Amino acid sequence: DTEVTQTPKHLVMGMTNKKSLKCEQHMGHRAMYWYKQKAKKPPELMFVYSYEKLSINESVPSRFSPECPNSSLLNLHLHALQPEDSALYLCASSQGATVSYNEQFFGPGTRLTVL
Amino acid sequence: RKEVEQDPGPFNVPEGATVAFNCTYSNSASQSFFWYRQDCRKEPKLLMSVYSSGNEDGRFTAQLNRASQYISLLIRDSKLSDSATYLCVVNLGSTGRRALTFGSGTRLQVQP
Numbered sequence: 266d267t268e269v270t271q272t273p274k275h276l277v278m279g280m281t282n283k284k285s286l287k288c289e290q291h292m293g294h295r296a297m298y299w300y301k302q303k304a305k306k307p308p309e310l311m312f313v314y315s316y317e318k319l320s321i322n323e324s325v326p327s328r329f330s331p332e333c334p335n336s337s338l339l340n341l342h343l344h345a346l347q348p349e350d351s352a353l354y355l356c357a358s359s360q361g362a363t364v365s366y367n368e369q370f371f372g373p374g375t376r377l378t379v380l
Numbered sequence: 381r382k383e384v385e386q387d388p389g390p391f392n393v394p395e396g397a398t399v400a401f402n403c404t405y406s407n408s409a410s411q412s413f414f415w416y417r418q419d420c421r422k423e424p425k426l427l428m429s430v431y432s433s434g435n436e437d438g439r440f441t442a443q444l445n446r447a448s449q450y451i452s453l454l455i456r457d458s459k460l461s462d463s464a465t466y467l468c469v470v471n472l473g474s475t476g477r478r479a480l481t482f483g484s485g486t487r488l489q490v491q492p
Contacts, residue, residue: 298480307467307482308424355423367471368414369480371423 269372271356277378280346286375288339288356297339298369299331300355308355314339346379353377381406384470386483394491397458401486403468404450412471413451415442417464418485424467427453458490 269290278284288297296315300308313321314333328350330342339356353374359367385404393399405413413430428435430442430451441454451470455462468483 307484309482310480313480353421367412368426368429369469370426373423376421 269356269358269370271354271372271375273375274373275376275378277380278343278346279380280348282346283342283344285343286341286354286356286377288341288372289337290358290370290372291337292358292360292370293336294358294360294370295336296359296361296367297333298357298359299339299341300357300371302353302355302374312341343377346377348379351377351379382484383407384468384481384483386466386468386486388484388486390487390489392489392491393458395458395460397490398454398456399458399488400452400454401466401468401488402450402452403470403483403486404448405468405470405481406449407470407472408446408449410449410470410472413442413444414469414471415440415451415453416467416469418467419464427466455488458488460490460492463488463490 272287298313299311301311302308310323311325312331317333328345332340353376355374356372357369359369361367383406415427416424417427418424428437428442430444432444434443439456443452465485465487467485470481
């Protein structure tokens with residue numbers, strides 16, 4: 266299995282809702298990432314987990330809360346989002362525990378719309 | 381100066397043409413380099429890693445010039461299916477902040 270899966274593919278939520286995005290990989294990768302991508306822009310790194318521990322938080326607002334229940338799973342909990350948070354949320358994984366030298370493999374993303 | 385800079389394009393080329401993209405990076409401590417392609421409304425897919433000695437995969441050749449701090453991607457015999465945005469990714473190789481940096485992408489449109 267050489268893929269990263271993400272659910273749901275699409276999500277529409279109101280500003281008062283609480284929802285979660287899920288990401289899974291079965292490649293034995295030890296680093297997992299969340300990115301946010303707006304239209305016609307490159308992905309922006311949000312969080313990095315290394316060996317199930319949060320190693321990088323790129324000053325992301327607290328309305329985004331990541332969680333890594335085990336080495337294969339990565340969640341992103343969403344609460345009280347704003348319309349400007351609408352974007353494609355991408356999960357990625359890489360083999361190594363550090364971010365150096367490692368190729369990242371991306372999931373198909375969750376397209377989020379906040380009303 | 382941006383940390384990773386690419387010409388946004390679009391590059392409009394006919395089928396069969398050879399096209400080259402460059403990507404410059406500002407941090408001389410950068411340790412690893414990649415090219416990804418991204419189709420419209422899809423996720424980025426790894427195209428190739430870029431090694432110091434340069435590397436080739438079929439019609440694609442990637443090169444690294446550390447002295448001038450740029451990487452390049454050459455596509456020979458362009459196909460319609462090569463139309464996509466090509467993202468340059470530079471990795472500082474540390475676990476610190478901003479270790480993973482994407483360029484803004486270069487859009488390629490191959491025309492029949």
